[in-house]
Amino acid sequence: MLEDIIAERRKKLETIRAAGIDPYPARVKRSSEIAHALAEFDRIANEMAPVSLAGRLRSMRDQGKIVFADIEDGTGKIQAVLKDDVLKENEFALWRANLDIGDFVSVTGPLFVTKRGEKSIEVRELQFGGKTLLPLPDKWDGLEDVELRLRERYVDLIMHPDVRAMFVKKGMFWAGIRDFLAQHGFVEVETSVLEPEAGGAEAEPFRTHHNALDADFYLRISLELQLKKLVVGGMGSVFEIGRVFRNEGIDRDHLQDFTFMECYWAYHDYKELMKLMQKMFRCAIERSMGTLRTTWQGYEIAWDEEWPEVDYVHAFKEANGGMNPLTASRDELFGTARELGLAPEQNLEKGRLIDLIYKKTVRPTLIQPCFLINTPVIISPLAKASREHPEIAERFQIVACGTELGNGFSELNDPVDQRARLEAQMALRKKGDKEAMSVDEDFLRALEYGMPPTAGFGMSERVFSVLVDKPMRETVFFPLMRRKK
Numbered sequence: 001m002l003e004d005i006i007a008e009r010r011k012k013l014e015t016i017r018a019a020g021i022d023p024y025p026a027r028v029k030r031s032s033e034i035a036h037a038l039a040e041f042d043r044i045a046n047e048m049a050p051v052s053l054a055g056r057l058r059s060m061r062d063q064g065k066i067v068f069a070d071i072e073d074g075t076g077k078i079q080a081v082l083k084d085d086v087l088k089e090n091e092f093a094l095w096r097a098n099l100d101i102g103d104f105v106s107v108t109g110p111l112f113v114t115k116r117g118e119k120s121i122e123v124r125e126l127q128f129g130g131k132t133l134l135p136l137p138d139k140w141d142g143l144e145d146v147e148l149r150l151r152e153r154y155v156d157l158i159m160h161p162d163v164r165a166m167f168v169k170k171g172m173f174w175a176g177i178r179d180f181l182a183q184h185g186f187v188e189v190e191t192s193v194l195e196p197e198a199g200g201a202e203a204e205p206f207r208t209h210h211n212a213l214d215a216d217f218y219l220r221i222s223l224e225l226q227l228k229k230l231v232v233g234g235m236g237s238v239f240e241i242g243r244v245f246r247n248e249g250i251d252r253d254h255l256q257d258f259t260f261m262e263c264y265w266a267y268h269d270y271k272e273l274m275k276l277m278q279k280m281f282r283c284a285i286e287r288s289m290g291t292l293r294t295t296w297q298g299y300e301i302a303w304d305e306e307w308p309e310v311d312y313v314h315a316f317k318e319a320n321g322g323m324n325p326l327t328a329s330r331d332e333l334f335g336t337a338r339e340l341g342l343a344p345e346q347n348l349e350k351g352r353l354i355d356l357i358y359k360k361t362v363r364p365t366l367i368q369p370c371f372l373i374n375t376p377v378i379i380s381p382l383a384k385a386s387r388e389h390p391e392i393a394e395r396f397q398i399v400a401c402g403t404e405l406g407n408g409f410s411e412l413n414d415p416v417d418q419r420a421r422l423e424a425q426m427a428l429r430k431k432g433d434k435e436a437m438s439v440d441e442d443f444l445r446a447l448e449y450g451m452p453p454t455a456g457f458g459m460s461e462r463v464f465s466v467l468v469d470k471p472m473r474e475t476v477f478f479p480l481m482r483r484k485k
Contacts, residue, residue, distance in 0.1 A: 002135075009133050012098040016128065019094060023131040028106035030054040035075035037111065041119050045111040053078060053121060054106040054129055056158070057099060067096055071107065074164070079120040080107045086124055095126055102136045104129030146474070153478055166468055169288045170475060173464050174241060176284030177261055184276065186237045186263055191226035193219060193243065197440040199422075200224030200382070203246040204434040206256075219245035223262040224382065224456065225443045228411065231264050231454050232446045239263035244460075248435075252471040253403050253462055256480055262458040270383075270394045270410045273455035274371055277398065277408060278307060281369075281463070289467055296401045296469045299367055303400075307369045310399070312358070312376070313392070319361040325354045325376055326391050333357065347432040351378040369400040381421045381437060383409035398459075401466045408457035415447035 016023045029052035037044060037051055044051060055073030067082040084092040086109075099105070109124040136158060149156045157164050178188065196215075198205035200222025210217050220226075223240050230238050244260045265273055285303050286292055292304035316325045320336060333353035337344040340360050344353060354376060366372070373396050377385050380393035387394075395409035412418050422444070428436040465472040473479035 005135050006133055009100060009131070009135075012100065013131050013133070015098055016094075016131065021128055023128045025128065028052075028054050028104075028127045028129045029108055029125075030106060033075040034071070034073045034078050037121075038076050038078065038119060041111055045113070048110055050109050050124065051111065051121065052106055052108040053080075055104065057101050057103045057105060060099065060101055062096065067099075069099070071105065079114070079118050080105075080123050081114070081120050082123045082126070086122060087126070091126070100132060100135070102132035102134075104132075147481065150473065150479055151481055151484075166470075166475065167477065169468070170461070170464050173284050173288035173467070174259070174261075176287035177280060178241065180280045180283045181239045181263055184237075186239045186265075187235060189227070189230060189235070189238050189240050190242065191220075191223060191230075191240060193245075195220050195226075196442075197438040199437050199440045199443065201244075201246075202381075202435045202437060204248055206245050206247050219257075221246050222458070223260060224458065225440055227262055227264050228451060228454070228456070229443065229446045231266055232449055232451045236266045237264065250473065253465075255472050255476065258472070258476070259461045260458060261460075262456065264411070264454050264456045266452050266454050268455045269453065270396055270408055270455050273408050273457055274396050277406060277457050281398065281406075284463075285467060288464070294467050294469075296367075296466060299401075301368065301400060303369055305368070307371055307398075309371045309373050310366065312362075312372055312374045314374075315362045315372075316354075316358055319365070320357060325358075345432070349428055349431075349433070351376070352428075352433065352435075355379050363399060363404065364402040366399045367401060369398065372397040372399050380409065381425055382412055382418075384412050403462065403466065405463045405466065406457060406459035408455065411451070411454045411456050413447060413451040413454065415444055418447055419444050 013023055031052040034053050034055060037053055053071060053073070055071040057069050058072045058077065059070045061068040065084045069080045069082065070077055071080050082092060082095060087095070106127040106129055107121055107123045107125070109122040111119065111121055114120050137155065182188065194208070194210065194217040196217060198218040198221050200220075201224065203221045205218040205221050208217055208219060209215070221244055223242060223244065227238055227240060239261065241259065241261045243257055245257045247256060248254060250256070265276070282292060282303055285294070292302070294301045294303065313325060317323060323332065323336065325333075330350045330353065333350060334344060334348070337353050337356050340357065342356050342360060344356060348356075374392045375395045375397070377383070377391055377393045380395050383393040383395045385394070386392045393409060395407070397404050398406035412421070419439075422437055422439045425437040426439045429438065461475065462472055465475045468475060
């Protein structure tokens with residue numbers, strides 16, 4: 001029983017303390033990482049110099065007068081050998097009786113190779129780093145209870161080196177994005193998570209109350225409006241990588257809080273930005289994955305090949321019996337949405353219906369990386385209208401693996417046009433569309449001071465989840481989950 005194991009470990013804890021040993025010291029001896037010791041093994045072993053290695057006990061094999069134990073520190077694993085004729089007799093007996101798998105220890109001694117050819121360290125001194133009270137699970141590999149793995153992510157990380165390696169890759173991915181933008185003259189900034197109005201994206205926000213100001217605020221759903229204010233203020237080219245929060249459903253591609261990157265490039269348009277973002281994607285993918293060919297749902301995804309341009313209107317018509325999203329009536333679109341089983345709400349207007357149908361019929365078919373262009377203006381409230389065709393936006397989406405991976409456009413910098421579009425969004429919000437945008441008066445005032453021609457782009461950590469072919473919440477350390485009852 002678990003209770004008996006915990007009780008036994010607590011007894012061992014008291015035994016260790018009674019022996020005058022601190023089971024939870026502030027620091028332990030450690031002269032190098034295990035990976036370094038293994039890489040320099042021959043040199044260190046030949047010098048016969050003692051080294052100090054520290055880590056978690058992952059296994060123990062008691063053979064009476066000798067104990068073999070594997071120690072892991074996150075960089076590597078090495079065998080530690082405890083012998084009764086090397087350690088003092090009372091020390092050997094103490095460690096043999098009171099060490100448990102999962103404990104943290106520091107071991108000091110020379111490196112050597114066992115008769116079986118295994119690289120090892122002969123323990124001449126052992127120091128406790130931290131006594132564990134809960135046992136590591138015996139059967140965690142192959143565990144199908146994903147909820148438990150995510151809820152106890154710390155155990156998942158202990159038991160699965162591949163999961164730890166995935167998060168290292170994720171860090172490299174964001175480092176690749178950050179370094180690429182910095183090298184191209186973008187300045188990294190930080191803006192507030194709390195906003196008086198929810199804007200910059202179409203999503204339902206979280207609301208919170210600020211006690212000191214006695215006012216309600218929203219957790220930001222986007223980084224967009226604050227970054228554009230910085231462009232107005234003369235910051236030029238800026239980017240931010242930070243958390244955003246959207247009070248929407250959970251599925252393979254969506255979470256309520258996630259990391260987002262937005263960048264704004266003054267004096268450029270969306271066509272120039274498309275080329276730059278393709279280079280940025282390839283840089284981050286190769287840096288984190290080590291290749292520009294990844295696998296998703298059995299498909300080989302070729303990030304290194306040319307990304308074609310897919311016309312939104314043409315693809316929509318082709319997938320929906322010739323229906324033109326620019327000219328179709330609201331009733332026609334509503335009927336099509338119902339036929340597709342989308343159960344549209346009665347208050348949805350034309351733009352939202354177009355988007356629903358596109359996501360059902362077009363987007364899932366786009367597997368290889370491409371640029372989706374010529375999006376209707378009606379679903380692009382923050383983008384400039386095309387100079388040649390005002391019914392479509394100067395906008396592109398990076399789409400691959402059946403999902404949107406990035407969204408960019410020539411930013412709307414006409415304050416009069418922007419006000420009209422946001423007021424139209426606010427009207428939809430009042431009719432019950434919870435994802436429609438609000439009117440942000442401070443943002444509109446900023447635009448009235450003048451914003452230069454600017455191209456902007458946003459992407460989330462969904463990109464990384466696609467690269468490793470996992471649901472988004474499995475690529476987050478601690479995804480929000482329903483509380484245990």
